[in-house]
Amino acid sequence: MTHETAWQQALRELGDVRKVEIIVGIPTFNNATTIEHVVKTVVAGLDKAFPHASVVIVNSDAGSRDATPEAVKQAVGERLPTVLVQHLATGLQPGPFSLHRLTESGVPGREEAFRVFFGITEELQAKACVVVDANVRSVTPDWMEFLLQPVLEKGADYVAPLFRRPRYEGSLTNSIVYPLNRALYGKRIRCQSGGGYGFSRRLASLYLSKDVWEEEAARFGIDTWLMSVAVAEGHEVCQASLGAKVHDSKLSVVDLSIVLAQAVGAVFHYMEQYQDVWEGRKGSSTVPLIGPPYEPGTETVPINVDRLVKGFRQGLRDLLSIWEIILAPETLADILPLGLVEVEEFRFPMSLWVQTVYDFALAYHEKVLHREHLLKSLTPLYLGRTASLVIETRQGGPQDVEAAIELLCETFESRKPYLIQRWRFQ
Amino acid sequence: MSELWQEAMVEAFRETTKRIALFLPKLLALLTFLILGLVAGWFIKFILLRILKAVRFDLLCERLGLAPALAKAGMKQPASHLVGRLSFWVVFLLFAFMGIDALDLPATANLMSVIIGFLPHVLAATVLLLFGLLMANFFAEAALIAAVNAQIQEARLVANLIRWGILMFTAAMVLTQLGIAKEIVVAAFSITFGGIVLALAIALGLGGRNIAREMLERRLQQKKVKEDEMSHI
DSSP: OOHHHHHHHHHHHHTTOOOOSEEEEEEESSOHHHHHHHHHHHHHHHHHHOTTOOEEEEEEESOOSSOHHHHHHHHHTTSSOEEEEEOOOOOSOOOSSSOOOBOTTOOBTHHHHHHHHHHHHHHTTOSEEEEEOTTBTTOOTHHHHHHHHHHHHHOOSEEEEEEEOOBTTTHHIIIIIHHHHHHHHOEEOOOOOSSEEEEEHHHHHHHHHSTTSSSGGGGSOHHHHHHHHHHHTTOOEEEEEEEEOOBOOOGGGSOHHHHHHHHHHHHHHHHHHTHHHHHHOOSOEEOOEESSOOOOOOOBOOOOHHHHHHHHHHHHHHSHHHHHHHSOHHHHHHHGGGGGSOGGGOOOOHHHHHHHHHHHHHHHHHTOSOHHHHHHTTHHHHHHHHHHHHHHHTTSOHHHHHHHHHHHHHHHHHTHHHHHHHHHHO | OHHHHHHHHHHHHHHHHHHHHHHHHHHHHHHHHHHHHHHHHHHHHHHHHHHHHHTTHHHHHHHHTHHHHHHHTTOOSOHHHHHHHHHHHHHHHHHHHHHHHHTTOGGGTTHHHHHHHHHHHHHHHHHHHHHHHHHHHHHHHHHHHHHHHTTOTTHHHHHHHHHHHHHHHHHHHHHHHHTSSHHHHHHHHHHHHHHHHHHHHHHHHHHSHHHHHHHHHHHHTTOOOOSOOOOOO
């Protein structure tokens, strides 16, 4: 189903509804096991925090075969107007050579769902739009207050989720997406993707006006670029502390390199779009936090460090000819000796990692290689850096991991002149 | 006797002079064509190099992986220089053939028409060759990265098999296009390709029977092999 037909279907479903205050968007894809809990919790949260607000619930389904949309309708009942839109009817298997628009939530065509939510927000002149993923088991009624109140009462345009996650979870975000975005745009947003978001109508309209839905950017993960556009365009942003994140992830069927290419590709893509913005921004500042104070998770997930180091070593052995094209000679010269050390002694220094990421960004900009190949060839280096982080901090507490992430962010910020200089004059 | 001898001599001399007089302009035409070919070839090469530089052709070749492929084949020059040299020789040879045609020799009577008739095949074969090289390089690189990320130890072997498979297929198509030993090429390609597939099938059947069974079982039963539980994003 194309965007046009999905949009016409949404308008038909809206019927007589002309104006509301809040749009609740729920993107789904085979979420029958969790959807009832999510919808009922959302409705309870709205009743509690905004009992008098006019609300429309929009379910944009990607072609579920387990009657998820019917479950949404049943869970909401007659309590609130509900719009059901089917926007895609393809499967979930990513091809080997293409960047599939498949994000952490596991919903294919996720950007199409967001496009429908933003379109309805604009159409009904809603003050705020909140999006809640259908696979999150840990959703609580408080989420509605935390995600909507900043938009409705404090003038915020974008409310990003902040979850308490087990140690080392989200290491791709913490190693690249968060530090790089923070160094570029000067806002300390943890860039966690999925779960729940809050948007103002102003920002929703901006997203709709952007040339991102069908062009090159659409190939990348929407969760990353929503944040990049909001901070780069100078909108009011804040974070909502949403507690622990327990969700049914479909990510196990997706190759890590595809996820990496989508998340990092989105940041690199917007570096080109917003060059004038990030070149001028120095340092970083915190953003308001809504909800309870953030605390790092104390749980630790099992991690096979040997496998991570093995992945790095194989990359060094087999992808050297590709890295020679991408990396600066001095960066590569520092990486080469890492292939010789024992696992317990393995360390991928932060400054070297920052230089590596900046070199990849420059190579992406210079188009020295097919961009998908370039992004995917970063995977073994990322595995090396992750292994190093685990080895360095596994004897310490959760605060040590947080300290390492903070230090990495500062290194990204302090090394930014290297990026600017080479970006301008290469 | 003396008169007959004298007449024969004069006649032979006259004939030779006449033949030389007739051949000299043709020789002159050949030389002119050769000089014109040199000038035109150099001019076309100069213009082409300028255009290729303006459109950053070398960077494009680098990005598409053509330059590294050429370097591996021993051609260290930039791709634009290669195209420039090729264009020079094509233009020069065209003029040279015109010159040879101007000599009006019985052995080269239909040379130009044969060459012009064959030219579309050469052009098509060149495009095929270029496309094949690009495809081989692109897919080999994609396979290498995918295999490394999947931590398959034989990543380079997989990439090389793909590269040489595509190159073999390209070579067969190019030779068929040029009409060189058509039947032999098709037969050789079919035998080689079929042989490789059969060898792989036998190797998998005998050597990797258990691995293949386990893989299929895992896939069919949707078993998840979790090396670690970490979510990266």
